[in-house]
Amino acid sequence: MTTPDSRGGSYNFAYLDEQSKRMIRRAILKAVALPGYQVPFGGREMPMPHGWGTGGIQVTASIIGRDDVLKVIDQGADDTTNAVSIRNFFLRTTGVATTERTADASIIQTRHRMPERKLQEGQIMVFQVPIPEPLRWLEPRESETRTMHALAEYGIMHVRLYEDIARLGRIATAYDYPVQVNGRYLMRPSPIPKFDNPKLDRNPALLLFGAGREKRIYAVPPYTDVKSLDFEDHPFEVQSWDHTCALCGADDSFLDEIVTDDKGGRMFVCSDTDYCAERRTADGANAEAAE
Amino acid sequence: MTQPDGMILGGLGDPVHDSQRCFRGILDAMSRPARPVTLASPPDAPPGVAPATMAVLHCLLDQDTPLWLDPGLQARAARHISFHTQAPLVAEMSAASFILVGDGLQLPDLSCLPLGDPAYPERGATLLVQVGDLASGGALRFRGPGIDGTADLQIDGLAPEFWPAFAVNTELFPLGFDTILFAGTRIVGLPRTTLLEEA
Numbered sequence: 001m002t003t004p005d006s007r008g009g010s011y012n013f014a015y016l017d018e019q020s021k022r023m024i025r026r027a028i029l030k031a032v033a034l035p036g037y038q039v040p041f042g043g044r045e046m047p048m049p050h051g052w053g054t055g056g057i058q059v060t061a062s063i064i065g066r067d068d069v070l071k072v073i074d075q076g077a078d079d080t081t082n083a084v085s086i087r088n089f090f091l092r093t094t095g096v097a098t099t100e101r102t103a104d105a106s107i108i109q110t111r112h113r114m115p116e117r118k119l120q121e122g123q124i125m126v127f128q129v130p131i132p133e134p135l136r137w138l139e140p141r142e143s144e145t146r147t148m149h150a151l152a153e154y155g156i157m158h159v160r161l162y163e164d165i166a167r168l169g170r171i172a173t174a175y176d177y178p179v180q181v182n183g184r185y186l187m188r189p190s191p192i193p194k195f196d197n198p199k200l201d202r203n204p205a206l207l208l209f210g211a212g213r214e215k216r217i218y219a220v221p222p223y224t225d226v227k228s229l230d231f232e233d234h235p236f237e238v239q240s241w242d243h244t245c246a247l248c249g250a251d252d253s254f255l256d257e258i259v260t261d262d263k264g265g266r267m268f269v270c271s272d273t274d275y276c277a278e279r280r281t282a283d284g285a286n287a288e289a290a291e
Numbered sequence: 292m293t294q295p296d297g298m299i300l301g302g303l304g305d306p307v308h309d310s311q312r313c314f315r316g317i318l319d320a321m322s323r324p325a326r327p328v329t330l331a332s333p334p335d336a337p338p339g340v341a342p343a344t345m346a347v348l349h350c351l352l353d354q355d356t357p358l359w360l361d362p363g364l365q366a367r368a369a370r371h372i373s374f375h376t377q378a379p380l381v382a383e384m385s386a387a388s389f390i391l392v393g394d395g396l397q398l399p400d401l402s403c404l405p406l407g408d409p410a411y412p413e414r415g416a417t418l419l420v421q422v423g424d425l426a427s428g429g430a431l432r433f434r435g436p437g438i439d440g441t442a443d444l445q446i447d448g449l450a451p452e453f454w455p456a457f458a459v460n461t462e463l464f465p466l467g468f469d470t471i472l473f474a475g476t477r478i479v480g481l482p483r484t485t486l487l488e489e490a
Contacts, residue, residue, distance in 0.1 A: 013307050022353055025314050029351075030413035032321045033469045033482035035436050039413045063318065065311040121323075150409035182436050182484065184465065204439070206322045221322045221437035221484075 014061040015093040020044050024062040024217070028208060031219035036181025037149070038132050043215035053086055053111055054212030056128035060109050063124065063208075064090065069097045071105035076113035076254065076271035083111070100274050112175075114196040116253045116275040119205035121222065127190040129211035132218065134178045134188040154186045157229060165234055174239065180227050181220055189226075195238045195254045200226040243268040248279035297370040300335040303349050309334070313350040320471065320480035325433040325442035327425045327477045337368040339393050341421050344473045345372075351417075352376035352389060359387035361399060368393075388416055395422035395449040395472070401456040404468045412465040415483065423448025425474040435485040444479065446472065454487060461486055 012018065020042070027041040046054040064070065070090055074082040078100040086109060087098050099105050102115040109126040119125065135145045138156045148154065157178055164172045177194035181187050189200055190209060200207065200220060207220040220226060230236035244251045246267040253275055255268040270276035303309040313330055320328040333342035334349060352358060358378040360369055365380075372391075373380055381387050384403040392398060398420070407415035429445020449472070460467040460483055467483035 013311075018307060018310065019353060021310070022351060023355065025318075026351055026356070027413070029317065029321050029417075029469070030415075032318070032437075033484060034412055034465055035484065037412060037465065063311075063315065065315060066308060122319075146410045206318070219322075223439045224436040 011093055013094055014064050014090070015046070016044060016058065016061045020058075021062045024058055027217045028059065028062065028219065031208070031217045032206070032221050034185070035220055035224050036179075036185030036187040036218060038211075038216040038218045041215055041217050043212050046212065048085070048089075050213040051130065053082060053109070053128035055210030055214075055217070056109050056111070056126045056212075057086060057089065057210075058212060059126045059208050059210035059217060060090065060107060061093075063126075064094055064096060064107060066094070066096060068106045069099050069104055071099050071102065071108045071274075072110075073108065073113060073115070073272075073274075074111040075256075076115070077273045079273065101278070102272075102274050110192075112191050112193075113254070113271060114192055114199045116250075116270070116272045117278075119199075119203055121204045123205040125205055125207045127192075127207065127209045129188070129190040129209045129216070130213070132188055132209065132211040132214050132216040134186045149185060152184060154180075157186060158231075161229060162231070165231070171230070171234060171236075177236075178229050180229060182224050183227075186229075187218065187220075187226075193239065193254055194228065194236075197226075197228045197236070198238065202226075241268060245270045245276060245279075248276045248283065250276065250279055297337055297367050299371050299374050300337060302375045303334050304332070306349075309346070310350045313346045316478065317347060317350065317471070317480070320478050321437075321469070321482050322480075323437045324435060324480050324482055324485040325431075325438060325444045327427055327444075327479050329477050331476075333476055337371040339364055339367045340372070341473045341475055343476050343478050344391070344419060344421055347419065347471065347473070347478065348372055348376050348378075348389075348391075352378040354379065356389055357381045357387045359384045359390045361392050361394075361397070363397075364391060364393040384416075388414075390416055390418050390468075392418070392420045395420045395446075395453070398450050398453060401453070401468075406460075406463060406466040406468060409466065412467070415466060416468045418468045418470045419473065420449065420453075420470065421473045422446055423474060425472060425477050425479050432488040433481075433485050434488060435482075437482075438485070441488065446479075448474075457481070457487060 027039045031039045072083045072087040074080040102117040111128045175193045176191045209218045228236040253270045256271045316330045330343045330346050333346040336345035354377045405416045424447040426445040431444045434441050470481040472479040
């Protein structure tokens with residue numbers, strides 16, 4: 001583990017100045033008190049472009065402390081470019097311990113997935129959010145969407161989902177599937193696959209969402225009802241696969257399709273690299289024990 | 292407003308890390324309501340101000356957060372709080388984003404608290420109330436987001452007229468104020484989503 005002293009003293013702990021952290025912390029507390037409501041905040045310039053997770057990074061920078069253990073994932077993987085660069089950013093600016101193991105992390109920053117392993121009380125998930133407003137593609141005016149949230153007037157979203165059913169026979173949205181939080185605010189869960197939506201419901205961990213470009217923070221407190229929108233005759237359902245993971249054999253995890261050659265070869269593997277590795281290690285241990 | 296009174300004591304020993312630890316305590320308290328959270332190594336506090344209260348003021352307040360103090364604290368602690376936080380002290384509760392009540396048995400008129408706007412409910416105030424004691428497993432039963440089922444809490448030294456105001460606040464959701472209770476080094480969060488169950 002790198003010690004905080006190795007930062008060289010050039011930047012404040014976790015990069016942000018203390019006043020920015022205070023402002024973001026106040027926004028986080030109001031977000032927790034208003035589950036699913038997007039709290040505007042004074043988003044700061046970060047040393048990376050928008051779209052790289054600057055919202056999530058500002059949230060993490062405002063909550064992280066020396067005792068934290070940080071995990072960063074991108075599409076479920078710890079070893080992809082976005083995850084590696086954000087993990088390195090916090091290593092350099094805080095010196096905190098990092099991990100790839102979901103169970104060992106106190107803060108998990110994510111882009112586009114939730115870990116397969118069940119989260120625990122006391123853990124915090126930070127989601128990087130590109131577009132926080134669930135109604136934005138239906139109504140481009142912020143003044144209008146704000147009024148819709150104020151009045152809990154979410155009919156246009158139901159119409160959109162209904163139009164899917166009328167034209168395609170099913171709701172076609174596969175990711176960033178709209179949810180209603182605590183029976184009140186309509187929320188975009190960030191571009192996680194709808195496979196992960198059931199994990200949002202009554203999760204023991206605190207879920208924080210940061211949108212850097214749009215300058216919004218929102219939250220789902222632990223044990224809070226999160227319902228994916230649906231219809232009585234078209235209930236919400238998640239993706240399923242005809243395959244199991246080619247590496248660990250899991251039949252309960254979100255699978256990525258990987259093209260292996262130019263002759264049509266392909267394999268399906270877990271998108272959650274930690275879950276997959278843990279299962280393979282356990283299988284190896286079981287096999288050895290059996291011998 | 293007249294010049295704030297009282298003495299000035301020391302601030303946070305390690306502003307960056309003390310604030311961070313304190314914030315995680317507050318975040319824990321607000322995201323898991325009605326459960327006492329102990330704040331570690333709180334700073335010096337002037338007479339009438341609990342150590343946990345002072346820690347939270349250091350952590351959350353600055354020049355952007357107008358603060359209303361009750362008359363007792365105005366006389367004894369205003370100078371220290373104002374010096375360390377830089378928060379503007381306001382005479383009208385309706386202009387404050389934080390309201391600090393030194394004694395839970397002497398509540399001000401809670402109907403004057405800012406509750407936010409339907410389009411901007413986050414502008415509702417944060418009410419900070421010092422009480423006699425806080426312990427889990429008491430006679431008050433709460434439910435709501437952040438609570439797995441129900442949470443029982445014992446609060447000593449909080450005037451009974453708090454609860455009608457709290458019930459009205461629940462009805463007004465998403466408008467409303469968010470409450471933090473303080474006793475010694477302990478805090479309890481009661482955000483506007485938390486419901487008090489009828490006995």
